[in-house]
Amino acid sequence: MDAVLTFLFKYSSRVWERGEVVLSPVAPPWFIAGLALLAIAVAAMTYHRVQGISRMHRTILLALRATALLLLVACLLRPRLVVASAVPQRNVLAILLDDSRSMALNDGGAESRAARVERAFADSAALVRALSDRFALRFYRFAADVRPAAEAAGLRSAGTRTDLARALEGARQELAGTPLAGVIVVTDGADNGGRDLEPAVLALRARKVPVHTVGVGLERFPRDVAIERVSLPARPLVGANLLADVTLRLRGVGGERIRLTAEADGRVVATEEVTLPSREESVRVRLRLADLAPGTHRITVRTPVLPRETVAENNESHGIVQVRGGPDRVLYLEGEPRAELGFIRRAIATDSALQLVALLRSAERKYLRLGVRDSLELAGGFPTTRQELYAYRGVILGSIEAAFFTPDQLRMLADFVNQRGGGLLALGGRAAFAEGGFRGTPLAEVMPLALDRAPREAEGPALELRIRPTVAGTSAPALQLRASDTASARVWDSLPPLTVVNALGSLRPGATAYLTGRAEGETTDQPVLATQRFGRGTATVFTAQDSWLWKMHADIPVEDATHVTLWRQLVRSLTEESPDRVELAVTPDRVAPGEPVEIRARVADEQYLDVNDAAVTATVRTPSGREAEVPLEWALTENGVYTGRFVAEEAGVYAVGAESRRGRDVAAARSVAMLADDQGADVEQAELRAPLLQRIARETGGRYYPLAEAERLSDDVLYTESGVTVREALDLWDMPVVFLVLATLLGVEWALRRSRGLA
C-alpha cells in the first residue's frame, strides 16, 4: 500500500510528512486566474449548444470538462514540496544496537534476536550499504551503559539491563559536536533501567534529531510462563516471616499446573504448586521461604520449562536477601501494670532478634525497668534527649496519658517517627488516645486514627469486638499466623473477641487498616490495627486493650502460638524499616560483570538530621575478597545524600559498606550486598514492546519499523532537519496521481457522452 501511494504521489509518505507545500506559479497569478475563467467558459460553451440530453447530464458533463481544464490550469501554479534532507557524506548517523540478555532469545525463527540484528545491520547488508553511502555511520552497543562499536557483528547479549534512557543520552552526548542527522535504535524495547525516558527524548527532540526505532522479536509469545518479578524483603531481621511475591506472566498456558521453587544459595527453601488461571495474563504467587541465617543469601526462583515453551530463559529469576542478625531494640513504655505488658514481653522474649526494653510506671515517679542493657539505661525514666530515644528502633506506648510527658518529650516522640524514621506503636488502654488526653498534642498528628471522638468514661465498660483482617491485612506479613493463607484465615476466624475502651476516631487519609473489629449487633467496623507513614517512619495503633486473651482465653489451646507469632511479627514490623544513621543503597542490586553500580548513602547525625559536610567513604569488597574504597560526594540536590560509582568487574556477590566521619563523630552503615552474574535478568519482560518504541519515534519525529521492514530506513533517514542539510523543492505537477485524475475525468466524460449518443 505504501509503495502504491509512493508511486502515485511521487514521494514517500515520510517526505510528505516532513515537507511543506509551496506554490511557484509559472505566470502572473492574474494570468492564471484568467485562464481558469476561460477554461470554465470553454466548458460551458461546449455543452451549452448540445441538444438531446437532460439538464442533469449536461451539468455533469460540464463539471467534468471544467474540472479537467482547471486541473491543467492548476499545474501552472507549480506546486512544490520543500523538504530538508541530509547532505550526502556530511552527516553522522548513530546506530544503537541492544546488547542485553533478552537479545539472546530465540522467539521468532531459527536465529536469536541478536543474530537477526547482526544480519540486518552487517556491513554487507543492503541497508547498511545504502546508509553508508549517505552517512558516516557510528555503531553503539547498549545495555546498562552505551559503548562505541566498530560494527554490528559480535553482539554478546550479556547486559543485565536495557537502559534506553542512558543509551539515548550517551549517544547524544558522545556525538554532541558532530552533525548528527539521526539515531537508529535497534532493540526489543525491554527497558528495565528504571530511568525516566522523557529527559533523553526531549533533549533529542530539542535538537530536532529524529530517533528511528527498529523493533526486534515477537510482541506476544504464543506459549510462555515468565517469572516477571520477584519481590523480596529488603533487609529482614533473622527469623522474620520471609515472603517472596512472585509475579508470573502467562501466555497460552491457562489451566496447566506448574511447580514454583525458591532456592537460597542452592538449597530449596520453598515450593508451591500453582494451577495457572485461564483468563488472566498475570498471576501473583506468594512463597514462604524457610528461615535463613543472618547474612547474604542468593535467592533463585524458578519454574520448569513447559513443553513447546517459546522462551525458556525467563523461567528463572535471581535476587538477594540480606538477613540482619539484630537484635533490634524496642522501648515499651507502659503507664500501668497490666497483663498486656507481661504477655507481650513473654512473646518477644522468644525472639532472639528482638530486645524489648520495658519501662513500667508502677507508681507516681516510680519505674520498673525490665530488659535494660545496664543499670544506667532509662535510670531517669523515659528518655529526655533525642539521642537517648533515637537509640531504639521502635517505641511502644501502652496505657499512658499525655500529661506524663513533657511537651518536649511529646515533640520528640513525633520526631522519632517523622525524623528518625522509627516505628511507633500505640496500644489501646484507658489512658491511651483521646482518653489519655493526646488530642491536640504533636503525637495526635502522627497517629493513623484521628482523635476526633469524645473520650469515653475512664471506668466505663469495655466494648467487645470480634476482630478480622481487612483485605490489606490478609496479605500483610505481620498478620500471617500460619504457614498458608488459608490456615491463617482459619485462625483469624477462630480467635475470641477482644475489648476496647477507647473512642476510636476515623482512619486518616493515607492510613491503612489491617485489622478491624465489629461489636455484637453493630453493622460497622472499627479500626483495630492501622498504620500510616509519617515522614520517614510509620505510626501504628493497636486499639484493643487485651490481646493477651488470644493466649489465655479458654478457647485457645495451651500449645497455640498465635499470640506469640502475632506480637513477634508486629514488633518486627515496627523496626523493619527503621533506618540507621548511615543508610546505604546500591542501584541496581544486580548487574552483569563490567557494568557500573551507583552507591548512595544517606547520612544523619545523632539526632537524625541530614548532614552535608561529612567525609563519606564506601568500601567495596569484591567476590574474591579484594577491598576498594570509593569516596562518596554530596549529591548537592538532596540533603544528606552522598553518591559514588564503581564498576563490578568480577562475578559474584559484592558487599558494600560505608563510613561517615564528621569531626569526632564516626558512624558506619550496615553493609549491603549486590550481585554480579551472567544469568537471568532482562529477560523477565522479553516480549517486544512496540508501543514504547513507537512513542519514542513519534515524539522525536522518527519512525518505527519492525526489523523485517528495516530496509525502508535507508530512504527515510535522509530527510532530517538535524545535521548538515539542504532544502530541496520537489515538483508536484508531474505526480502520476495528477495524470490519473485527469485521465479519469476525461474518460468518464467520454463514456457519458458516448452513452448519450454524443460521441
Add this chain to the structure above:
Amino acid sequence: MTRITMLAVSVAMALAMVPVLPSTASAQRGGGRERFVEPEDNPRYDGRFTFVRVRYEMGLNSEFGFRGRGGGGLPPWAHDYPRGERNFTQILSELATVRVRTRESVILSLNDPELTKYPVAYMSEPGFWTPNDAEVAGLRAYLLKGGFIIFDDFRGRDWFNLEQRMSQVLPELRFVQIDATHPIFDSFYRITNPEVMNAYDAVPTYWAIFEENDPRKRMLAIANRDNDMSEYWEWSGNGFFAVDITNEAYKIGINYIIYALSR
C-alpha cells in the same frame, strides 16, 4: 515522709474510705469463724485488674479428715472474703498505678472458662483443696498459658496437700523455695525480710513453681507457706495486727500483682 510511712497513712486513709463491707460481716478474729457472706454476682469483665478468688469443693480427705464449713459457715476457700480483697484492692489502687476494681471482685472455680480472663488468681486454704479432673485440667491450662496463682492462708500439714495437688496439676514441675533475693520481692517494694509475719506463730516461707523448674524463668504460682496475708488485709483497719506487719502483707501482695502482670 518515707514510703513506709506513706503506706501506713495510705492504709488508714484507704480503710476510712472503704464503705463496702457488708453489714452482716460480724466477725471474730482467730480461726476464721466469720459469718459467711453470700458472694455478690461476678462483675462483667472490663479489662481492669480484678481480684479473683478461687472457689473449690472439698471432698473427704483421708489424711486431714473431713473439715467442712467452720462454725460460722464459712468455707475455707472464702476465708477473709470479702474484706481481704476489698481492702487489698483499695490499697493497691492507692499506691500503684494498677487500674483496679476496688468495690467488686470475682469468685470462680478453676474449670470456669471465665477464669482465663483474669491473669492472677488467689486461693485460700489450699490444705482443703481436693480438685476434680476438670479443675486440675483448668488450672493446668490456666498456668501454662500465662496465668499466675497465689496460695495463701494455710499452715502445717496443709502444705503437703497443696504439694500433692499441684503435682497432679503440673506433674513436671515442683515447688522451689525462694527468699528475699528473688525479683518478686523487688518488683515494687524492696522487701528484705518477708518472713517477718507470723500469722500462724511460725516463720513463713515462700515457695514458687517456675517454668522448667528454673527460678530464672516465669513464675506460675507462689505459695505463702505458714502465712495468711489476707488475714492481715482483712483486719488492717481494726488493730488486730501491728501496722508495720500489716504493711508488710500489703507490700508483698502488691509486689505479687506487679510481678505477675509484668513478667
